[in-house]
Amino acid sequence: MVRISSNYMVQRYQKDLNELDYTKTKLMEQGDGSKLHRPSDNSVDYSRYLRYNINEGENDRYQSSVQAGVSWMTSTQTALSGMEDIQKTFKAKTIQGANDDKDEKGGDWPAIAREMKAGIEQIVSLANTQLGDRYLFSGQADLKQPFSMSDEGKPRTRGLTKTLDDRQAAFFNNASNNQSANFLHQMLSLEGSDGNTYYLNTLTGDVYTKEFVQEGYKDVIASGRSTVSAADRVGNITTGTNFIKNNFKNTGEIVNDPVGAPGMGANWSNTTAVPGVTLKFSTVKQQIVSYSGDMRYISMVKQNGSTEPSADTVNKTGQDIFGRDLFDDANSGNEPSGTAMVNNMLTVYAKTKSCDAHWLSSDGVTLADVANQVTLQAHTETGARSRLYTDMKDILTDHKENITRDITDVSSTDVAELATKMMQQQTIMSMSLSMGARILPLSLVDYLR
Numbered sequence: 001m002v003r004i005s006s007n008y009m010v011q012r013y014q015k016d017l018n019e020l021d022y023t024k025t026k027l028m029e030q031g032d033g034s035k036l037h038r039p040s041d042n043s044v045d046y047s048r049y050l051r052y053n054i055n056e057g058e059n060d061r062y063q064s065s066v067q068a069g070v071s072w073m074t075s076t077q078t079a080l081s082g083m084e085d086i087q088k089t090f091k092a093k094t095i096q097g098a099n100d101d102k103d104e105k106g107g108d109w110p111a112i113a114r115e116m117k118a119g120i121e122q123i124v125s126l127a128n129t130q131l132g133d134r135y136l137f138s139g140q141a142d143l144k145q146p147f148s149m150s151d152e153g154k155p156r157t158r159g160l161t162k163t164l165d166d167r168q169a170a171f172f173n174n175a176s177n178n179q180s181a182n183f184l185h186q187m188l189s190l191e192g193s194d195g196n197t198y199y200l201n202t203l204t205g206d207v208y209t210k211e212f213v214q215e216g217y218k219d220v221i222a223s224g225r226s227t228v229s230a231a232d233r234v235g236n237i238t239t240g241t242n243f244i245k246n247n248f249k250n251t252g253e254i255v256n257d258p259v260g261a262p263g264m265g266a267n268w269s270n271t272t273a274v275p276g277v278t279l280k281f282s283t284v285k286q287q288i289v290s291y292s293g294d295m296r297y298i299s300m301v302k303q304n305g306s307t308e309p310s311a312d313t314v315n316k317t318g319q320d321i322f323g324r325d326l327f328d329d330a331n332s333g334n335e336p337s338g339t340a341m342v343n344n345m346l347t348v349y350a351k352t353k354s355c356d357a358h359w360l361s362s363d364g365v366t367l368a369d370v371a372n373q374v375t376l377q378a379h380t381e382t383g384a385r386s387r388l389y390t391d392m393k394d395i396l397t398d399h400k401e402n403i404t405r406d407i408t409d410v411s412s413t414d415v416a417e418l419a420t421k422m423m424q425q426q427t428i429m430s431m432s433l434s435m436g437a438r439i440l441p442l443s444l445v446d447y448l449r
Contacts, residue, residue: 069300069314073386079129080379087372094368098361113353138293146293155285158252160189186326189282207235235273245333252327286350291318291338323374341371
């Protein structure tokens with residue numbers, strides 16, 4: 001027979017009682033709604049809980065980036081929409097100015113010019129739109145005001161171009177280069193000493209008469225030939241590399257003669273291309289808008305996984321909203337100006353101010369239309385990207401709900417089950433205390449009472 005001492009009975013009872021108390025304490029700890037407070041509670045569930053928490057944090061950060069991107073693009077669309085409305089009005093005024101029945105001395109011309117100028121100033125103001133303290137169209141240099149306009153009282157000399165319509169571009173381009181950066185969109189306007197205007201294809205150096213570029217080519221097409229040939233030109237100029245860059249800034253302003261390179265810049269002329277005719281650049285005195293931002297893009301990207309630059313980009317630069325022209329395109333040798341179309345609009349304004357109805361009808365309306373098309377393209381791209389971000393925002397919201405449900409499943413307390421277990425533990429504890437009071441050996445103190 002094994003003898004069990006009273007001390008052993010007391011110690012064993014105390015151990016069991018402590019375990020009951022520990023279990024009860026653990027159950028009470030879950031009263032805050034979570035059954036996981038430390039890895040030892042359930043190592044498997046705790047590791048899953050930590051993983052879900054990481055996913056939730058990444059989702060929250062990505063949602064924040066997406067919301068910031070949506071806000072940025074919403075502001076961008078508002079500004080671009082305002083520009084488009086102004087450009088449509090500007091085009092209408094250009095068409096109105098192209099009618100040559102205006103009173104040059106004080107009739108409609110000054111009024112049309114004033115409205116054009118006000119519209120351009122408003123476009124520049126919209127191009128300087130801010131979201132908080134950040135400029136929307138400055139690229140990554142978004143703390144710097146991107147656009148500024150020169151003083152009207154100090155006009156600058158800018159070269160004139162001939163912008164080709166679709167039919168002209170198809171005729172004056174070869175099939176071999178219409179898929180490259182060498183595709184011809186504009187020609188450089190030249191003034192001849194004979195009083196005529198000529199157009200220079202800066203890619204080939206070929207010189208054509210104004211009459212041929214505007215009307216004569218149509219007769220060639222009617223005769224059965226669809227592209228230009230050497231027979232159509234009246235001369236050829238060796239333009240060489242960087243002809244535009246050597247003579248014009250990227251904003252179209254004529255540069256001064258470079259040291260050691262006479263015959264270029266403001267004093268450029270040619271006496272050999274067209275026999276008996278001296279050719280010089282056609283120019284116009286006008287204001288110039290300059291761009292101080294950069295051409296880099298701002299991305300709102302997620303914290304992990306692959307990203308798509310075309311989808312993550314949320315901003316538009318000056319080049320995106322105002323395009324490029326002969327003076328800063330890929331063939332010019334110049335860096336993008338970021339102000340091509342708005343400077344073309346200032347050219348139209350200057351020509352309207354000088355009552356040049358003929359130029360407005362042949363070139364001004366085309367420039368005004370192209371300016372609107374460039375801004376419309378930027379607006380369309382921003383709208384499509386904004387919808388992409390909005391859809392992603394909805395997806396992330398659904399994903400957030402799934403993550404929250406997973407966290408709840410792995411860590412939350414079942415209240416009904418907890419209440420039942422608490423009642424069980426309380427009952428067991430009460431019974432244990434009652435039983436212990438009856439069966440445990442009496443101590444010396446009990447005998448002394």
